[in-house]
Amino acid sequence: MPYQLKNQPADAREKLYFPEIFRALGIVITTFWRNAFFSRDANPDVLARDIRRSRVTTILYPEEKMTYAPGYRGLHRLVPRADGSPRCVACYMCASACPAQCIYIQAAEVEGDPIEKYPSKFVIDELRCVVCGFCVEACPKDAIRMDTGEHPAPTYDRGGQIYDEKRLLRGPPVSYDYDPWLRRGARLPEPDMKRMRDLARPFAKDANDEFSQTPGFSVRALAGEAKVRAQGDSK
Amino acid sequence: MKRFVGMWLVIGAVLLGLFALFEVFYLFAGLAASVAVSLGAPPFYGTAIANTVTLMAVLLMTVAALLTVAERKWSAAMQDRVGANRIRVFGTALGGVPYLLADALKMLTKEATYPAARSRLLFELAPVMAFAPTFALFAVVPVGPSVEVFRQPVALIVANPDVGLLWIFALAGLAVYGTTLAGWASNSRAGLLGGVRAASQMISYEVSLGLSLVGVMLAYRTLNMQDMVVAQGNPVFGPVPALGVLLQPLGFLVFFTSTFAETKRAPFDLPEGESEIVGYFVEYSGMKFGMMFLAEFVEVVILAGVVTAVFLGGWHPILFEGWLKDHLAPLAFAGIGATAFMAKVVLLCWLQLVIRWLLPRFRFDQIQALCWKMLLPAALLNLFVTAAAVLIDPTLTVLAWVGAVEIVAIFGVTAAVARSPVAGGAHGHEGGHAAHAAGH
Numbered sequence: 001m002p003y004q005l006k007n008q009p010a011d012a013r014e015k016l017y018f019p020e021i022f023r024a025l026g027i028v029i030t031t032f033w034r035n036a037f038f039s040r041d042a043n044p045d046v047l048a049r050d051i052r053r054s055r056v057t058t059i060l061y062p063e064e065k066m067t068y069a070p071g072y073r074g075l076h077r078l079v080p081r082a083d084g085s086p087r088c089v090a091c092y093m094c095a096s097a098c099p100a101q102c103i104y105i106q107a108a109e110v111e112g113d114p115i116e117k118y119p120s121k122f123v124i125d126e127l128r129c130v131v132c133g134f135c136v137e138a139c140p141k142d143a144i145r146m147d148t149g150e151h152p153a154p155t156y157d158r159g160g161q162i163y164d165e166k167r168l169l170r171g172p173p174v175s176y177d178y179d180p181w182l183r184r185g186a187r188l189p190e191p192d193m194k195r196m197r198d199l200a201r202p203f204a205k206d207a208n209d210e211f212s213q214t215p216g217f218s219v220r221a222l223a224g225e226a227k228v229r230a231q232g233d234s235k
Numbered sequence: 236m237k238r239f240v241g242m243w244l245v246i247g248a249v250l251l252g253l254f255a256l257f258e259v260f261y262l263f264a265g266l267a268a269s270v271a272v273s274l275g276a277p278p279f280y281g282t283a284i285a286n287t288v289t290l291m292a293v294l295l296m297t298v299a300a301l302l303t304v305a306e307r308k309w310s311a312a313m314q315d316r317v318g319a320n321r322i323r324v325f326g327t328a329l330g331g332v333p334y335l336l337a338d339a340l341k342m343l344t345k346e347a348t349y350p351a352a353r354s355r356l357l358f359e360l361a362p363v364m365a366f367a368p369t370f371a372l373f374a375v376v377p378v379g380p381s382v383e384v385f386r387q388p389v390a391l392i393v394a395n396p397d398v399g400l401l402w403i404f405a406l407a408g409l410a411v412y413g414t415t416l417a418g419w420a421s422n423s424r425a426g427l428l429g430g431v432r433a434a435s436q437m438i439s440y441e442v443s444l445g446l447s448l449v450g451v452m453l454a455y456r457t458l459n460m461q462d463m464v465v466a467q468g469n470p471v472f473g474p475v476p477a478l479g480v481l482l483q484p485l486g487f488l489v490f491f492t493s494t495f496a497e498t499k500r501a502p503f504d505l506p507e508g509e510s511e512i513v514g515y516f517v518e519y520s521g522m523k524f525g526m527m528f529l530a531e532f533v534e535v536v537i538l539a540g541v542v543t544a545v546f547l548g549g550w551h552p553i554l555f556e557g558w559l560k561d562h563l564a565p566l567a568f569a570g571i572g573a574t575a576f577m578a579k580v581v582l583l584c585w586l587q588l589v590i591r592w593l594l595p596r597f598r599f600d601q602i603q604a605l606c607w608k609m610l611l612p613a614a615l616l617n618l619f620v621t622a623a624a625v626l627i628d629p630t631l632t633v634l635a636w637v638g639a640v641e642i643v644a645i646f647g648v649t650a651a652v653a654r655s656p657v658a659g660g661a662h663g664h665e666g667g668h669a670a671h672a673a674g675h
Contacts, residue, residue: 036312
């Protein structure tokens with residue numbers, strides 16, 4: 001706990017030195033007692049932890065993970081449509097906006113459709129990415145998001161950090177009533193469709209993309225809510 | 236809550252295990268004594284050899300090695316952390332104990348590098364010189380009382396010379412050589428400076444270390460450690476036994492502080508300063524460094540043992556002692572006594588760790604000032620007061636009263652809230668007056 005320090009000269013007891021050490025001993029011993037004899041609250045939301053007994057704030061990382069704030073910019077994903085194909089129309093807006101120039105797109109025409117395009121290649125080099133989120137802002141189709149809540153996984157070679165459309169296309173599909181392709185019925189070639197459908201697997205459990213774009217988000221408010229929740233559980 | 240119960244179960248199990256272990260030690264020593272007698276030698280030849288093996292090689296080394304693990308876990312608990320827990324055996328970290336093996340394996344298999352310009356013989360000798368004297372210190376520390384086993388007198392003490400305390404002073408003085416030689420033989424500036432710091436610190440604290448024990452010698456009129464522990468069981472007022480910490484609270488504080496400086500641990504870790512100011516063993520690596528490192532932990536355990544024997548009543552269980560003595564077989568009581576000794580030693584080791592994380596490292600001049608301006612006068616004062624009290628009343632009652640008053644005074648000063656909330660205000664008020672006066 002931070003407390004206000006008054007800049008005043010040491011009094012007699014502080015000059016004696018030993019009494020103050022004894023007082024401090026009490027503090028350290030209490031801390032030891034709390035932490036050694038009572039188990040740690042393993043709530044990943046550290047702010048909401050119950051510190052009445054143990055005050056250990058450790059998160060044992062690979063086993064326990066912090067929940068990120070909903071606005072956290074994690075690993076990119078290409079948002080699938082309801083049918084599993086990417087929402088991306090290969091407009092190159094994200095690649096143009098990218099300050100790190102880490103996005104590479106190769107557009108292809110959808111067979112039998114005079115207008116529609118799709119990315120036959122969509123590659124993001126996560127080593128170059130500066131995680132600024134400009135691509136998400138630039139996208140006119142809500143086709144690229146950073147709402148996975150994951151880091152790029154560590155790899156032993158650089159090639160592993162280059163994510164192509166096969167790895168990027170995942171997560172819950174998003175569809176809007178005004179999506180133009182819904183009015184045209186154009187479809188990808190069937191083998192591509194099948195592949196993309198297979199890739200559009202569901203997400204890790206704490207993906208909360210409803211909140212990811214929410215303005216006015218506050219960690220403090222969330223922590224407060226979590227605390228209230230925890231108290232409600234304990235009662 | 237599960238952890239709370241579990242911790243107490245573990246503590247109980249450890250105490251029970253220690254009790255069983257000490258019973259085995261007693262039987263082993265008794266057996267060795269009978270063998271010695273049957274060979275025509277005095278029985279203490281046998282017990283000395285048996286106790287060297289059991290107490291020094293098994294018990295002391297195990298406790299010291301476990302202390303390296305305990306340091307990690309206990310430090311973590313004091314700092315709101317979890318501590319070493321990555322080595323898992325069947326899914327549990329076992330309180331970090333497997334790190335013991337991991338550390339030993341690491342030390343043994345690590346590459347040892349040597350400075351080219353070292354003084355070869357002394358460089359090899361220094362870890363031994365650091366390790367051996369402290370190790371030999373344990374020989375006179377009485378772990379358990381004397382009982383008859385297999386009709387032979389057996390005590391859990393390696394040697395019981397009449398010069399017990401002097402032996403401690405002598406060997407504690409020798410420990411300086413290991414550190415100083417390590418610094419000098421490395422032929423490195425950092426190492427040499429560390430060695431010089433170690434020498435000056437240890438020699439300075441030697442003085443208060445010795446003087447603080449003179450009071451105890453006067454009070455118990457003996458230098459023999461076993462006699463001293465026995466004397467601490469005698470009642471002084473009512474049922475209260477004549478513990479060293481009661482008769483000599485000031486001496487206890489001075490001695491305990493000096494042992495910190497002797498073990499070169501925080502807040503007196505100027506000679507080492509692993510992280511910032513490199514110390515006397517900066518050029519050591521591999522198992523030689525391990526020896527230096529382990530010597531420190533062994534020293535902690537041994538000095539905790541000395542403090543226990545001299546000030547905390549040694550193997551006297553203190554609580555329910557009369558009842559235990561009346562209702563148990565002498566051998567069982569001896570085992571409980573030895574367990575009590577070990578419990579006190581572990582408690583003191585723990586206290587050393589608490590203080591380690593409590594205080595930041597002293598500056599060098601502060602270390603010397605603490606020794607020469609605080610501890611030495613305090614030890615001298617304690618000596619004069621003790622001498623006077625013993626002269627007035629040889630039954631130690633006056634001394635015990637003096638000690639009780641000292642303890643009450645220490646706790647009183649500690650508990651008194653010197654810095655009341657008005658203090659700041661009053662100060663400001665005075666300042667206002669002064670300004671007012673100056674204005675006039």
